[in-house]
Amino acid sequence: MSVSTRSIDFVNFNFTNESTMDACFGAFDKDCDGKLNLEEFRTLCGALFRNGKGETYNVDDGTLTEIFKIFDTNDDDHIDRDEFVFCWHHWIKVIVKPVSAILVIDVQNDFISGSLNISNCPAKHNGEDVIQPINNLLETVDFETVVYSYDWHPIDHVSFIDNIFLRKLHESSPIKAEDAKVYDTVIFDRDPPMPQKLWPKHCVQNTWGSDLHKDLKVVENATKIYKGTNPDVDSYSLFWDNQKLAATKLDPLLKQKHITDLYLCGVAYDVCVAYSANDALSAGYRTIILEDCCRGVDLLDIEKIKNYVKENHGVVVHSSQVKDMIDGNDRKPELGYKLALELKHNRQ
Numbered sequence: 001m002s003v004s005t006r007s008i009d010f011v012n013f014n015f016t017n018e019s020t021m022d023a024c025f026g027a028f029d030k031d032c033d034g035k036l037n038l039e040e041f042r043t044l045c046g047a048l049f050r051n052g053k054g055e056t057y058n059v060d061d062g063t064l065t066e067i068f069k070i071f072d073t074n075d076d077d078h079i080d081r082d083e084f085v086f087c088w089h090h091w092i093k094v095i096v097k098p099v100s101a102i103l104v105i106d107v108q109n110d111f112i113s114g115s116l117n118i119s120n121c122p123a124k125h126n127g128e129d130v131i132q133p134i135n136n137l138l139e140t141v142d143f144e145t146v147v148y149s150y151d152w153h154p155i156d157h158v159s160f161i162d163n164i165f166l167r168k169l170h171e172s173s174p175i176k177a178e179d180a181k182v183y184d185t186v187i188f189d190r191d192p193p194m195p196q197k198l199w200p201k202h203c204v205q206n207t208w209g210s211d212l213h214k215d216l217k218v219v220e221n222a223t224k225i226y227k228g229t230n231p232d233v234d235s236y237s238l239f240w241d242n243q244k245l246a247a248t249k250l251d252p253l254l255k256q257k258h259i260t261d262l263y264l265c266g267v268a269y270d271v272c273v274a275y276s277a278n279d280a281l282s283a284g285y286r287t288i289i290l291e292d293c294c295r296g297v298d299l300l301d302i303e304k305i306k307n308y309v310k311e312n313h314g315v316v317v318h319s320s321q322v323k324d325m326i327d328g329n330d331r332k333p334e335l336g337y338k339l340a341l342e343l344k345h346n347r348q
């Protein structure tokens with residue numbers, strides 16, 4: 001077989017169907033020296049990082065070399081057999097067969113048509129817009145885990161403007177209690193002093209406002225996360241309260257289920273979705289924001305979180321891309337790079 005014919009085979013290597021480790025290694029070890037050099041690894045990445053139509057994603061040279069070096073642990077400019085075994089089990093397998101969870105964040109009445117109706121906020125978004133695309137995903141895509149979160153506040157919660165006189169403000173607070181208006185940020189007298197944005201009373205436990213929207217599909221066997229239950233601390237992220245005093249059960253649950261990929265959607269894009277995305281990336285998850293399934297408060301803040309996610313090797317996609325991603329047919333290089341960085345980090 002001529003080299004040129006074989007190289008066509010490499011390019012068409014189908015990880016999803018023919019992927020045994022030996023076949024893969026053999027296919028990409030073009031010069032048959034029992035190890036992969038950078039060029040051979042480049043060809044492998046060309047076959048690995050493809051969209052749902054089978055078109056190859058471009059990976060820039062710097063990123064490619066960086067990933068190669070992460071797997072070339074003995075630094076001899078080759079990925080030898082042992083190094084490839086690690087690469088196969090911890091990287092290629094995850095890219096080809098990710099284990100995915102969706103976080104459906106705070107799709108509650110108060111944010112959609114109640115006391116914190118986001119359509120009254122600067123972005124003038126309609127929270128109801130998220131319901132149909134989220135339902136459609138839940139009906140058509142097979143997530144390993146589905147999580148619904150609830151903003152779930154006691155009536156004396158620190159974030160409610162109505163409760164501003166219940167707790168002392170710190171002397172550094174730019175706004176005094178008497179002058180505080182909704183959406184202002186004050187600083188409470190804590191150690192360390194605690195900034196807090198003031199919201200209308202919302203999502204009070206066991207009220208209509210804290211119920212999920214009636215049209216949202218709730219799948220069986222889903223996990224529910226209740227946050228913001230401590231009256232003295234707000235909690236935007238599904239992982240941690242805003243002071244990072246207490247973690248929720250989310251991270252251990254995801255670890256127990258071997259989740260690799262997290263899809264985020266819901267409201268508010270620039271508040272609870274944003275804080276959760278930030279924590280998801282820090283916790284090492286391949287993080288995907290579902291653009292058309294999120295609605296938020298402020299357009300500039302929405303832009304900021306999208307940029308933050310992209311800068312930290314997450315992706316922002318339309319929900320129509322999810323099925324191919326979950327099935328391992330759309331394999332995005334950003335998420336492969338994120339995983340390689342995590343593997344490097346965890347080895348150090």
Ligand code: VGL
Nearest residue numbers: 106151199267268271272
């Ligand atoms: C949220 C404001 C206050 C949210 C929660 O779910 O994004 N926003 N509490």
Ligand code: ZN
Nearest residue numbers: 151159203228
């Ligand atoms: Zn809240």
